[in-house]
Amino acid sequence: MEKDYSELMTQLKSGELDALEVHPDEFMAFYEAYMAFESRKRIVGAAEKNGIITYHYDHEQG
Numbered sequence: 001m002e003k004d005y006s007e008l009m010t011q012l013k014s015g016e017l018d019a020l021e022v023h024p025d026e027f028m029a030f031y032e033a034y035m036a037f038e039s040r041k042r043i044v045g046a047a048e049k050n051g052i053i054t055y056h057y058d059h060e061q062g
Helices: 005-014 024-036
Strands: 020-022 043-047 053-057
Touching (some): 005 020, 005 053, 020 024
Antiparallel strands (some): 020 053, 043 053
């Protein structure tokens, strides 16, 4: 079952989720939802080992 990345990013924004981990095989599905997300510039990712990216929502960004 494919993840609902729009909903997961909404949960990041609201604070329900602290972080969202995206694996390389999921990236294109995530990216499509990311590009459509209205406040995507506040979704910040950090690269981890093995191509995994951990995203969080930057509530402090101006």
